[in-house]
Amino acid sequence: MPAKSVKVLEADQSHVKLKIEGFDQSYLNSVRRISLAELPVLAIDDVVILENTSPVYDEVVAHRLGLIPLVTPVDKYPLPEECDCNSPSGCPKCRVMIVLDAAAANVARTVYSGELVAPEDPSVRPVSDKIPIVKLAPNQKIKIEAYARMGRGREHAKWQAAPVAVLADVEGKEGAHTLEVESVGNYTAPTLMLKSVQLLEKEIKQVSDGVGAGE
């Protein structure tokens, strides 16, 4: 096994590629799987349709809202099950209200994600302002109150922070791997990588604490 080293091969906002030497493949694979399905991010989960006269059904609008990736402030919101409010519907500490109020006057138009507003926390916003939500014909309206909460990719794909995470061997070199992770945009790719490693650390610590308590 070569000496432990981590080298950044490529890094930008949306993807990171690392060359890692001296670590066990199983350990790196845990990091990879955590970035894919365990790392919590914000996504719209509860939708109250106040008015919808668009041709798109309420449930379709709600589904589309859920899939919109939201910029997630790091370490600000806990998972609802880890929040001290113990409420299934959440509290202001573990959820974010997002409102949409759009209408078409005399011409048909598209309602984009840029029109979503989080009045309580402006740091929560869609990753892109150009995602179409619905199209409205003249005089049609849509008015929605939605609540975003933290969740994990294993529960629903809308909470998936990384579309791809690939662990590969470096050819001809024993104990060397490349780990490439892409981000949807909830976190920047370097943050996503870092948070995944920290989450693995935290979970391992829970195991060691459990073992310690049993002694």
Place this chain on the structure above:
Amino acid sequence: MLVPIRCFTCGALVGDKYADFIRRVDIGEDPSKVLDDLGLKRYCCRRMLLGGFEIIDYQLPYNEAVEMRRRELLGS
């Protein structure tokens, strides 16, 4: 009805790129180059835009016609 927001397979964001894609292909650009340009490198994401179609554009004129008729009746 509208273009999907995320890729069905990998979950990457594709919905915000559809309008650009259609506009550029309509003026005669090569679809594969436009997809490269938009940063869609996997074929799962590329097919989302290639196969995308907005049926809602066929629905809206009916809603529009109903609204025009309503205004006509109210106006008279």
